[in-house]
Amino acid sequence: MLMDLKTLEAINNVVSCQDKKEETNIRVRRGAWSFEEDSILINYIAIHGEGQWSHLARNAGLNRTGRSCRMRWKNYLQPNIRRGNFTPEEQVRILELHCHYGNRWSKIAQHLPKRTDNEIKNYWRTRVRKQAKLLKCDINSFEFREFIRTMWLPILSEQIRASKPHGDPANGVDDTINRPGPVNMDYSAGWCGDGLLEPVEAHPVSGMEELSKNSGWLDDDVFRVGYGLHGFESPEWFNYKELSDGYFWLSP
DNA sequence: AAGTGGTTCAACCGCCGACAT
DNA sequence: GATGTCGGCGGTTGAACCACT
Structure with missing residues (x-):
């Protein structure tokens, strides 16, 4: 009835x-x-x-x-549509492309064969927004963008690398994101709608790679990540705790 | 077991640009 | 140039599902 x-x-x-x-x-x-x-x-x-x-x-x-x-x-x-969870490769691609295109989902979808703009939009609005919420920062904030660059992308890249045989040339992932450590990303195309972020070139803080090597990224489930930006005097430090579901939480 | 709140995602909506008349 | 129609885009909604109490 x-x-x-x-x-x-x-x-x-x-x-x-x-x-x-x-x-x-x-x-x-x-x-x-x-x-x-x-x-x-x-x-x-x-x-x-x-x-x-x-x-x-x-x-x-x-x-x-x-x-x-x-x-x-x-x-x-449509028969050529791929459904289900996004692979780490696809997630990296989305994060990178969103950095470049912003909320232009159809543009992003053009670079992800078999995925629809609606699916990508949903991914962004649920998963990525959830991550921003966990970190208590705005999804478009400078801090969150830096979190993606310095934390999320390297972790995803590691997942990709771990899932492929060593030296596999067919992994199809840009080398700039296929290694641990802060990732260079081009913000110049205007990720931020707020206009707060000027085009900058990201540089790892000196000693950062040593820290990563020594800590192996994971230290009792707590990451310590430092980064420096061209033009900034001192690096900022954050403590992140990785949750079991793959999200990160900003430690107090 | 039932209630409640959060999450996910298919579907809808308003707007805009391209094109035809 | 004005108007109407259509397709595409991005934002939003709401039903279904899930986790927790």
Whole structure:
């Protein structure tokens, strides 16, 4: 009974401004797609190809807006879509590309074959934001960007390296991120929407590599990371504790 | 077992630019 | 040039799921 009411509500729901234009005399269905609808869409595109979404929606007999059809196909039904957790390689790529492109998810998705912009956006807004929240800093803050550069990327790079045979030239990862230690990243393309960060060149603090070597990064589950930035007089120090789920927590 | 709060992610929405008329 | 239509983009929502109490 509850299901019936929900379905009815979905079907009768008011559609958005643009979708209203698409709506002729029929009521447009919204909400989760059914197996039957998916089948209709897949079969139609297999025969006629994609595009012309409004016509597609009408001609295929789907009580959906063209936009809804397009979204369903692009984000879910397309055969070459890869689903599931992001690999460390993909996470590195996302972090790097977000540094370069900011929230331009479609641009980032272009560099990650088989991943949709929606998936990448969700990854960023859930996982990355969660990490920022754990560290009690803003996701766009200077501190968090430095955390990514000096902590997260090196750890992910290590995971990648550990998962590949030594000397495997096919790992496809840029050498600048395929080693432990602070990573050089180009902020100049404007990660920050706040305009606080000027283009800078990152340099490891002297003695930092020695510290990393001696500590082996992990010291009783606590990282000590130092970094220096060109133009800054003194390095800042942070204590991070790695949590079992792979996130980091800023120690008091 | 039930309630509650947090997380995830598919889907929706508003806006904008490109293009056609 | 003005207007209408469509597709794409990024932000947001909400249902389902999960963990914890």
